[in-house]
Amino acid sequence: MPTYNDLLKEFQKDYNRLIEEEFSQILTERSDLRLFFINEGKCFTDGKNIIIDPAFLGLFADITTLEKVEKYLQINNEISGNPIITIKMCARAPNIHESLHIIYTDFPGGCVSDARGTTNFRKKVLAHISNIIEDAFIEAAGCSEFDNLEHFLLWFRLGVGFINQREREIIRNNPLASYLQYMCGFLLYPFVEQHRPSIDIDEYIEKTKQLFVDGAVCGESYERYTYTQKIFDIIEPLIPKDETEDEFLDNLMERLLVGSQTHSSGNSSIANFSNKGKTAVISRRLFTDKDGNPIKHENIQNRINQEIVRIINEENGDGNVLVPGSKTVYLASTDYDCSNIHRDIKIKVNKPKINSNLKKAYQNIVTKYRLTINSYITRFNQLLKGIVDEIEDRQYFGAGIVSKKLLDVKKRYWFRKVRSESLPDVGFLFLIDGSGSMAGERIRGTIDSCIILHEVLRASNVSHSIVEHRAIYGEPLVTHEVMVSFNSNKEERCNILGLSADNANRDGISLYWAEKYLQNECTAESKIIILISDGVPHHSYRDSNGNTKEYYPPVSIKDTALAVKKITRRGTGIVAIALTTPGEDDCYEQLKVMYNDVVACTDISKLTGQLLGVISKCLRRM
Numbered sequence: 040m041p042t043y044n045d046l047l048k049e050f051q052k053d054y055n056r057l058i059e060e061e062f063s064q065i066l067t068e069r070s071d072l073r074l075f076f077i078n079e080g081k082c083f084t085d086g087k088n089i090i091i092d093p094a095f096l097g098l099f100a101d102i103t104t105l106e107k108v109e110k111y112l113q114i115n116n117e118i119s120g121n122p123i124i125t126i127k128m129c130a131r132a133p134n135i136h137e138s139l140h141i142i143y144t145d146f147p148g149g150c151v152s153d154a155r156g157t158t159n160f161r162k163k164v165l166a167h168i169s170n171i172i173e174d175a176f177i178e179a180a181g182c183s184e185f186d187n188l189e190h191f192l193l194w195f196r197l198g199v200g201f202i203n204q205r206e207r208e209i210i211r212n213n214p215l216a217s218y219l220q221y222m223c224g225f226l227l228y229p230f231v232e233q234h235r236p237s238i239d240i241d242e243y244i245e246k247t248k249q250l251f252v253d254g255a256v257c258g259e260s261y262e263r264y265t266y267t268q269k270i271f272d273i274i275e276p277l278i279p280k281d282e283t284e285d286e287f288l289d290n291l292m293e294r295l296l297v298g299s300q301t302h303s304s305g306n307s308s309i310a311n312f313s314n315k316g317k318t319a320v321i322s323r324r325l326f327t328d329k330d331g332n333p334i335k336h337e338n339i340q341n342r343i344n345q346e347i348v349r350i351i352n353e354e355n356g357d358g359n360v361l362v363p364g365s366k367t368v369y370l371a372s373t374d375y376d377c378s379n380i381h382r383d384i385k386i387k388v389n390k391p392k393i394n395s396n397l398k399k400a401y402q403n404i405v406t407k408y409r410l411t412i413n414s415y416i417t418r419f420n421q422l423l424k425g426i427v428d429e430i431e432d433r434q435y436f437g438a439g440i441v442s443k444k445l446l447d448v449k450k451r452y453w454f455r456k457v458r459s460e461s462l463p464d465v466g467f468l469f470l471i472d473g474s475g476s477m478a479g480e481r482i483r484g485t486i487d488s489c490i491i492l493h494e495v496l497r498a499s500n501v502s503h504s505i506v507e508h509r510a511i512y513g514e515p516l517v518t519h520e521v522m523v524s525f526n527s528n529k530e531e532r533c534n535i536l537g538l539s540a541d542n543a544n545r546d547g548i549s550l551y552w553a554e555k556y557l558q559n560e561c562t563a564e565s566k567i568i569i570l571i572s573d574g575v576p577h578h579s580y581r582d583s584n585g586n587t588k589e590y591y592p593p594v595s596i597k598d599t600a601l602a603v604k605k606i607t608r609r610g611t612g613i614v615a616i617a618l619t620t621p622g623e624d625d626c627y628e629q630l631k632v633m634y635n636d637v638v639a640c641t642d643i644s645k646l647t648g649q650l651l652g653v654i655s656k657c658l659r660r661m
Contacts, residue, residue: 043100043122050093050126051076059134063089065526066138070393074134081298082133086146086314089137093130095297098198100125104205108197111230114340117347118194124347131346132195133297135188139177146314148173149264155271163289164278167219169267170296175226175255176263180319186464186502187562190342192325199297200228206294214239215277216288223295226251229326243274256329260316342562371517375551376605378598380590383515383582384545386552390521397533404490415495415651463658466502466525466563469650470553471538472572473509473520478540481573481618484643489535491647493523501654502563506553507538510545510578515588517545519552525560543578545590546570546633547598550613554606567612567657569650573619575599575629592629599633607635614653616640 060074074089082091098104105119118124150169156162178196181188210217218240224233225248236244247270254266321329328334371377371384405412469492471485489505496503505523510516522534550568557566576595582588590598603613615634619626619641627639638653640646 046122046126047078047094047099050123050130051078055127055130059091059130060089062131062526063134063138063141065524065528066135067141068528069141070528070530072141076130081293082137083298084137084140086141086144089134089141090298091130091133091137092298093126095129095133096199096202096294098125098195098202099129101198101202104198104201107201108194111197112193112336112339112343114343118343121347128191128194128346132191135181135191136174136177136195136297139181139188140173141314143177143180143260143316143319144173144314145260145264145316149261149267153268155268161278164215165267165271167288167292168270169264170292171219171223171226172251172254172263172266174296175251175324176257176319176321179255179321179324180258182325183322184319187342189325189336190339190346193336193339194343195297196227196325197230200231203228203294204231213287215274215279216291218243218274218277219288220291220295222247222251223292226255227295240277243277246273252331255324256321258319258321260318338564345559345562371548371551375548375555377548377551378601380594380598381545381548383580383588384548385516386548387516387518388521388552389518390524391534391537393530393533394537395530395533397536398530400536401490401533404487405494408487408491411647412491412494415491415647416498419495419499419651419655463565464563465565465567465658466557466561467496467504467654467657468553468557468561468566468568469503469505470549470568470570471505471507472544472570472574473507473518473538473540473542474544474574474577475541476573477618480643482538482540484646485571485618486535486538488643488647488650489522489538490532492650493532493535495651496654502561504556504560505535506556508544508549508552509541510543510576510590511580512542512578513580515580515582517548517552519549519556525562544572544576545578545595546572546576547590547595547602550599550602550606554609554611557611565612566610567614568606569614569616569653570634571616571618571646572626572630573617574626575633596629596633603634612636612657614638614657616646616649616653618643618646 056074056076060072063074064070064072072087072089074091077090077092078094080092080095082089082095084090093099099122102119105125106116109116109119118128148166148169150156150162150165153162153165156165178192181192207220210220214237217237221233221236221240221244224231225244250266250270250273254263254270257263257266323329323334324331326333371381371386374386375381469489471489477485493503493505502525503523504521504525504527507520507522509518511518520534520537522537523531550570553568557568575592576590576599577592578590578595580588607613613634614636615630615638617627617630617637617639619639627637630637638649640649
């Protein structure tokens with residue numbers, strides 16, 4: 040049986056490093072970002088590279104701590120019970136943390152040029168204060184600006200906090216270290232009970248607490264550093280007069296902050312590099328709301344379960360985190376609950392290599408339609424704010440009773456519904472028919488529409504992916520080209536220009552694949568497939584015995600209709616856009632037989648407006 044050291048050594052091979060590197064590139068939208076594994080007990084970024092120790096503090100092998108985290112989150116023990124899942128989580132979580140620094144943190148940090156840093160030690164103190172605020176801020180930004188990062192940040196912060204709590208020592212002869220340790224606990228580890236502060240730091244804690252909180256929710260990076268300066272000025276009497284280098288303090292902060300080199304007092308960048316952090320709108324923090332009140336973490340078990348499925352897929356070599364240019368093959372007969380007619384079909388999923396030569400062509404199209412894009416963004420944003428129901432529990436009266444609250448001694452076991460404005464949590468998969476009949480005006484119009492659509496949805500923060508599907512004549516093969524993935528980086532948009540028309544289509548199996556792709560890749564609560572097609576499915580191939588197998592109407596129509604019925608019944612919505620030419624074909628009528636919700640597009644130049652209309656309608660239904 041492999042030991043934990045064997046597992047760590049196996050995990051740190053290049054395959055897993057590339058998976059984490061691609062994830063960070065997608066999250067940060069930086070295709071030049073590099074990621075490295077080390078075994079030095081720290082994780083950090085210099086703004087251009089991410090350095091990760093998957094074995095930080097031995098968390099991946101600390102079963103007692105892992106079970107304590109699961110108990111706190113009220114989730115099952117599927118992570119602590121599987122070391123492979125655990126070590127992948129211990130790599131992904133700090134990867135997310137450092138990626139958020141790259142997005143929102145200034146490099147180099149303000150302490151490098153601060154006039155207060157007259158000595159190396161004073162610069163270090165500035166860096167430690169900035170570290171605490173910046174770590175709390177980027178985790179608040181991760182929860183406020185993204186909908187699929189909270190469970191990683193929570194899980195890892197809890198694990199580190201419980202380990203530090205177990206190994207914590209009471210610092211009595213170093214007021215500065217005692218103060219910084221207390222403020223770390225206050226801002227980053229509110230779930231850990233603090234020791235009563237000693238009298239020599241109590242005054243400074245009370246004077247600076249609110250400054251730490253305000254800094255942690257300040258969305259502008261330059262202004263955020265001013266809180267570090269204010270705190271430094273207040274606690275300056277705690278800084279030793281002899282300016283002694285304190286190795287103990289450095290080691291303490293490394294442990295509490297999972298590595299403190301990200302905003303160190305020196306410029307640690309491998310290359311001469313500077314970066315201005317993006318502005319973020321903070322609506323909440325990791326463990327509390329914006330005002331510091333505890334919040335309830337919802338859907339953590341569901342998100343953890345989704346991640347476990349993804350990790351298992353990666354371990355088996357069929358994960359959906361595709362490196363650009365790579366292909367993944369599925370078997371219809373074993374991976375999908377489709378009809379027997381697809382039993383011989385293989386499904387190839389490809390994420391095309393990004394062709395930088397297409398950047399100019401893409402930009403030309405954006406420039407051509409800039410007024411249209413801006414107009415749609417304005418109009419679309421006005422439609423996005425839908426009225427949704429929210430549940431408030433722990434009430435003294437309301438619309439119903441929460442059974443698990445019946446033991447509340449204050450009898451706050453009622454819930455009530457309130458109406459509020461919020462963007463519905465929904466993700467869209469645009470499934471583009473890539474068969475030969477789409478050639479010419481239809482595929483060109485679809486490309487333009489997808490570019491406009493992508494620019495509008497990206498600006499509006501609507502989760503979406505664009506995939507081309509086709510079946511290969513003569514072969515038991517269906518291909519899916521992931522042109523834009525759900526967590527796409529900026530460069531992926533050029534792939535839209537690669538949409539093409541050739542061969543056949545086999546809608547039934549492509550819809551089953553789309554359903555599973557949404558389940559694995561889209562974290563939104565509601566999921567909708569929008570299929571763009573110009574006709575019914577046609578495909579044929581020869582099996583291993585030389586027999587011709589046909590997927591033609593009426594069989595293909597009935598099979599697709601059955602797939603639509605099963606998928607929608609399981610909760611994924613499907614809308615079909617019929618690219619039809621009046622008097623020449625009956626595409627709309629054909630698709631109506633297969634799809635419950637069909638929109639006719641008789642003028643390809645109006646496709647974009649119809650697509651955005653369909654999306655707006657779907658959002659209003661949420």
